Amino acid sequence: MAGVTGPIPPRQTSVPGLLADEFFLTGLDDVTGEQRLEPRALGVGLGAAVLGELVLGGRLVIDDGRLRAFDEPCADELQNRVRQWVRKDRSVVLARDWIRVLAAREIADLVRHRLHAANKVVRSTRRRLLRKPLEIYAPPSLSTAAASGVRIAGNLNVPRDLNPADLLLAGLLRATGRDRYVLSHCDPSVHDELTRQLRRNLGPDSSQLLAHTTDVLVTETLTPF
Amino acid sequence: MSTTAAQTLAGQRVTTAGVVFFTASAATPLTVCAAIVTTGLAATGRLGLPLAFVVIALVLAVFSVGYVAMARRVPNAGAFYTYVSLGLGRPAGVGASWVALLAYNALQIGLYGAIGPTAAPLLSRWFGVDLQWWVIALIAWAVVAVLGLRRIKHSARVLLVLLAAEVALVLVYTVANFANPGDGSLGFEGLAPADLLGAALGPLLGLAVLGFVGFEQSAVFSEQASPSAVRRATVICVGGLGLLYTLSSWSTIQAAGPEQVVAAAAAQPAGVLFSLAEKNLGPWAADVGQVLLVTSVLAALISFHATCSRYTFALGRDRVLPAVLGHTTPRTGQPGPASLSQSAIALIVIIAYAVGGWDPLTQLFYIGGTAGALGVLMLLSATAFATVRYLREHEDDDLRSARRFAPPIAAVAVTAILVLVVTNYALLLGVPPTSPLRWVIPVVFGLVAVAGCAYGVLLRKTRPQVYDAIGRGARALADR
Numbered sequence: 037m038a039g040v041t042g043p044i045p046p047r048q049t050s051v052p053g054l055l056a057d058e059f060f061l062t063g064l065d066d067v068t069g070e071q072r073l074e075p076r077a078l079g080v081g082l083g084a085a086v087l088g089e090l091v092l093g094g095r096l097v098i099d100d101g102r103l104r105a106f107d108e109p110c111a112d113e114l115q116n117r118v119r120q121w122v123r124k125d126r127s128v129v130l131a132r133d134w135i136r137v138l139a140a141r142e143i144a145d146l147v148r149h150r151l152h153a154a155n156k157v158v159r160s161t162r163r164r165l166l167r168k169p170l171e172i173y174a175p176p177s178l179s180t181a182a183a184s185g186v187r188i189a190g191n192l193n194v195p196r197d198l199n200p201a202d203l204l205l206a207g208l209l210r211a212t213g214r215d216r217y218v219l220s221h222c223d224p225s226v227h228d229e230l231t232r233q234l235r236r237n238l239g240p241d242s243s244q245l246l247a248h249t250t251d252v253l254v255t256e257t258l259t260p261f
Numbered sequence: 262m263s264t265t266a267a268q269t270l271a272g273q274r275v276t277t278a279g280v281v282f283f284t285a286s287a288a289t290p291l292t293v294c295a296a297i298v299t300t301g302l303a304a305t306g307r308l309g310l311p312l313a314f315v316v317i318a319l320v321l322a323v324f325s326v327g328y329v330a331m332a333r334r335v336p337n338a339g340a341f342y343t344y345v346s347l348g349l350g351r352p353a354g355v356g357a358s359w360v361a362l363l364a365y366n367a368l369q370i371g372l373y374g375a376i377g378p379t380a381a382p383l384l385s386r387w388f389g390v391d392l393q394w395w396v397i398a399l400i401a402w403a404v405v406a407v408l409g410l411r412r413i414k415h416s417a418r419v420l421l422v423l424l425a426a427e428v429a430l431v432l433v434y435t436v437a438n439f440a441n442p443g444d445g446s447l448g449f450e451g452l453a454p455a456d457l458l459g460a461a462l463g464p465l466l467g468l469a470v471l472g473f474v475g476f477e478q479s480a481v482f483s484e485q486a487s488p489s490a491v492r493r494a495t496v497i498c499v500g501g502l503g504l505l506y507t508l509s510s511w512s513t514i515q516a517a518g519p520e521q522v523v524a525a526a527a528a529q530p531a532g533v534l535f536s537l538a539e540k541n542l543g544p545w546a547a548d549v550g551q552v553l554l555v556t557s558v559l560a561a562l563i564s565f566h567a568t569c570s571r572y573t574f575a576l577g578r579d580r581v582l583p584a585v586l587g588h589t590t591p592r593t594g595q596p597g598p599a600s601l602s603q604s605a606i607a608l609i610v611i612i613a614y615a616v617g618g619w620d621p622l623t624q625l626f627y628i629g630g631t632a633g634a635l636g637v638l639m640l641l642s643a644t645a646f647a648t649v650r651y652l653r654e655h656e657d658d659d660l661r662s663a664r665r666f667a668p669p670i671a672a673v674a675v676t677a678i679l680v681l682v683v684t685n686y687a688l689l690l691g692v693p694p695t696s697p698l699r700w701v702i703p704v705v706f707g708l709v710a711v712a713g714c715a716y717g718v719l720l721r722k723t724r725p726q727v728y729d730a731i732g733r734g735a736r737a738l739a740d741r
Contacts, residue, residue, distance in 0.1 A: 063591075074594035127267030137266045140273045213591040254578060255484045257589050257596055258571050259275070 054112070055092065056085035056147045057156060058205055060173075061181040063214060069160075069174030069181075076139065076256055077212045082147050083138030084211075084249040086118050087131065088204045091241045095119050098244040102129045114150050132248040139252075148173045156180075185209075185218035192219070192226040198233060200242065207234050207246040211253055275486040280479050280494035281501075286420045287475030287568070288502055289561040291427040294434075294509040295534045295554050296375065300627060301468040301510075302526035302533075304691040308450050308519060309457030311511035313469040316457070318503025320674045321473055324641065325499055327648035327668035329492045332483040334655060340480045341640045342575065346732025348647025352717030354732050357643050358576050359713035360706060364636025365572060366603065368474065369565035370610045371629015372558055373398040374621035380555045395615035401559055402611060406604040409566045411593055420563070423556050430546075430553055431505060434534060435512045437541035443518025450519035451511045463681030464689035470641075470678065471634035472506050473499065477641075478568065513537065566603060573599035580727040581720075623691065631689050632702045638679045639706060645672035 059081055063073040071078060087103070089112070090096035096105045096119065105123040110116045118138065128137055151157040157173040164170055175181050188206050191198050198206060209215040210230065219226050238246065264272075301310045331344050341361055346354025377394025385391050439447065450456065457465060479495045486494070514522050516537050526533050539547035574596035577587025590597035614625055649668040682689060687699035720728040 073591050077589070077591060077594045121266065125266045127265040128270055133270055134266065136273060137269045140269050213589045216588070217591065253589070253594075254575075257574065257594060259482055259485050 054150075055088045055201055055205055055208075056082050056114075056143075057151055057154075058184040058201075059085040059208055060144075060147050060151060061156075061175065061183075062185045062205070062209060062218060063212075064174055064178065064181040066178050066182050069172045069178055070170065071173075072217070073212055073214060075144070077253060079139030079142070079144050080135055080249060080252050080256065081208050081212045082143045083135040084245055085205075085208055086114065086138060086143060086147070087122075087134065088201075088208070088242065088245055089115050090119055090122075091239075091245060092201055092204065096122065096241075098131050098241045101131055101244060101248065103131050103134055112150075114146055117146075130248075131245060132251055135249060135252050189219050189222050189226065192229045192233075193222050195226075195229045197237060200237075200239065203233055203238055204242045204246070206230055207238065207242070208249060210234075211246060211250045273485075275482050275490070277486070277490040277493045277497070280482045280486050280490055281497050282421050282424060283482075283564075284476055284479045284494060284498045285428075285502065286424040286560055287478050287564040288473060288498070289427075289475070289557045289564075290424075290431055290502065290505055291550070291553055291557040292375070292561055293472040293506060294431050294513075295550070296626075297468055297472050297630075298506075298510040298513060299526040299529075299533045300691070301465060302514075302523050305461040305464050305688055306523050307456055307459065307461040307465065308514055308522070309461060309465045310468065311451040311507045311514065312454065312457045313465040314472065314503055314506040314510060315452075317466060317469040317473060317678075318499055318507075320671065320678065321476065321499045321503075322496070323667050324645055324671035324675060325476075325495045326664055327645065327652060327671060328477070328480060329488075329495055330652060330664045331648050332480040332491055333488040334651075335483075340477060341644050342572070343732045344651070345640075345643050345647045348649070348651040349643065350717075351721070351728060351731040352714040353643065353647075355581055355717035355720070356710040356713030357640055358572070358581060359709050359716075360636050360639055361572055362569070362576070363706065363709050364633045364640065365565055365569045366606060367629045367636065368633030369562060369569055369603070370607045371626050371633060372562050372565065373402065373607060373611050374614070374625025374627075374629065376401045376555065376558045376562070378622045379551065379558060383551055383555065393615070394621045395611055398611050398615075398621070399608075401562060402604070402607060404559065405562045405566050405607075406600075408563055409570060409600040409604060410590070410595055410597055420560050423553065423560055427553050427557055428505065430550055431509050433542070434538050434546070434550070435508050437546070438512035438516035438537060441541045442515045443521065444515075447515050448519065451514040452507075460685060461688065463678075463683075463685035466678045467631065467634055467638070467682035467685075467689045469506075470638055470682075471630055473502060474634060474637050475564070476502065477637075481571075509534075516541065566600070566607075569603045570596050570600040573602065579731055580724070581716075581731065627691055628698070628702075631686075632706075634689075635679075635682060635686070635703060636706055638675065638682060639710065642672065642675045642679050645675050648672075 063071050063078060065072050073081065087096060090105065090110070091098065093110060093115065094106070095108055095110055095115070096103060103122050105119045107123065110119060122134060128134055148157070151173060152159060157175050160172050160174070161169045162172055184202070184205060188198060188202050191202070206215065209218055215227070215230070234243075234246070298310055302308070335343060335347060342354055342358040345357035374394075377397040380397045381392060381394060384397075476495065476498045479491055479498060483491050513534060517525050517533060522533070529536065535547040535550050538550055573582060573586050574589075576582040577584055577599060580587070586599045586602060588598055589595060614621060619625065645668060649672050652664060652668060683703050686703060687694045687696055690696070690698055692698050717728070717731070720731070
């Protein structure tokens with residue numbers, strides 16, 4: 037996003053609730069459209085983001101690390117599916133484990149499908165020398181992909197409080213290391229501002245979700261396989 | 262979705278075999294059998310190494326009881342550092358982490374001294390090129406530095422094959438050695454207590470510990486493998502490596518002849534195992550062994566590099582080291598800055614040795630290895646005491662008597678070995694008894710430990726938030 041300047045886009049560009057979509061798009065390279073997050077980090081981040089959508093939509097609470105889903109359908113098909121999984125399958129209860137389960141169940145593909153079905157991205161393949169072709173799911177205009185990152189960076193720069201969805205998104209970006217890229221053109225103080233807001237404004241459920249995501253990611257980093 | 266979430270999760274778990282392979286490849290059995298055994302024979306002039314391996318395997322088995330119990334209660338990938346923080350207090354944990362960093366870096370960088378001398382003869386014989394040791398070391402360095410930045414999932418499969426080949430080869434050598442004893446019949450030289458006791462006891466036990474360094478990696482998987490998998494893997498590693506080392510070193514002594522083996526080891530420090538194989542099995546066996554030795558050293562370099570960078574990463578995460586070291590690279594998910602910094606240190610050391618013209622084998626590999634072994638022993642000792650305290654404070658009903666008695670025994674035994682090693686350190690290093698190195702290295706480790714503790718206390722005063730997070734792992738980050 038280097039070199040992005042100009043006025044901060046208005047807030048209504050964000051479609052509230054589809055945190056996973058935004059997380060996916062923020063990971064895209066703004067020149068090539070490739071996903072810059074490593075597959076495992078992407079899976080973990082997207083798993084957490086879909087759970088975050090349910091938390092923000094009031095369909096899920098995290099009680100002492102355990103997930104509890106309510107019997108109240110969601111409009112979004114993917115959210116509903118994950119809510120049903122969590123509600124019906126009590127073999128796993130910890131948020132940390134559910135994030136791993138979602139990553140293992142190829143949540144990234146499901147999110148890609150959702151983005152594709154909503155016409156937010158188009159699918160293209162890029163042939164590469166001596167390697168199998170790369171599938172790219174990117175919006176027709178790559179600046180759309182950067183929008184939520186720009187919005188978060190702009191608000192932190194002011195500084196202005198992020199809305200709950202953006203704050204959780206920013207937290208997930210930080211957990212996966214993507215924040216350094218998204219905030220790279222900002223004053224270094226935005227990182228402290230984000231820390232402050234995460235500590236002060238993040239609700240208890242989101243904050244537990246973020247803790248568990250970080251936990252999973254650090255473990256993934258520390259174990260070699 | 263027909264499978265339950267628990268089944269999905271179980272499918273993602275690292276299996277016992279996965280933990281065993283990773284842990285054992287960090288111990289690099291062939292390097293131990295080819296280099297450490299002969300070093301031990303040459304430096305000490307005593308035959309007690311096979312028995313020393315048995316003793317250390319037993320001590321480590323006792324140690325593992327508490328270690329694994331701790332890993333189950335505190336699933337955290339920081340292992341030693343976390344356990345010492347929880348058991349002996351956070352300042353001690355910081356001290357332990359500094360010692361760990363120094364020790365693993367010494368072990369890793371020391372190995373760069375071994376790769377040149379092991380690869381050079383092969384290159385000159387096959388391709389007719391005579392390369393300086395540091396050229397080979399720099400090539401290895403580049404390979405390690407590049408692989409360190411990527412997830413090693415695919416190279417891990419290569420390492421598995423290499424490890425299996427190494428173990429198979431050592432077993433073949435062992436059988437051939439037993440079939441051709443030097444004195445015509447097999448004896449108990451090497452396994453008799455008299456061979457181990459005496460002035461060489463400390464160095465022999467220290468060398469034996471060096472052979473097992475890497476077994477502690479099993480606890481790193483405590484979050485990704487089931488507790489019983491970690492327990493089984495630790496037992497298999499300690500038992501299996503112990504058996505392999507004991508048989509191999511005993512058979513080497515028997516095949517070379519107890520009278521001649523010390524002189525032979527002194528004459529060709531990294532070659533006794535292979536010259537015996539050539540005599541017993543033919544030249545192909547020695548060639549295969551020498552190729553595998555090079556790949557084994559390379560595998561050890563990669564594995565210790567990963568350990569170093571993960572430790573640095575964990576400390577950066579906890580803000581004990583600069584926070585930038587605790588970042589991952591989003592593209593690879595690997596601890597990039599930590600890996601690069603380790604590579605930078607290694608490069609500086611290789612260049613310094615090349616410019617200084619010091620001998621890579623005796624002055625880099627042996628000294629790095631023995632210094633690292635001392636550090637790991639200090640960590641084992643501190644961890645053993647931490648386990649005693651932690652398990653006593655968090656006693657619960659399922660604490661079986663083995664877990665009650667094993668940790669104190671391990672703590673005393675490991676500390677006794679540490680004392681023995683320090684008092685006979687010159688012999689272990691292979692330097693004259695008047696060399697200042699014999700006290701410089703232990704003193705440096707002591708100072709680093711004290712400085713780490715002091716830094717921990719300083720953190721409590723100046724940055725209480727960082728201090729509170731020490732040893733709590735990732736969970737502390739979200740509260741920050």
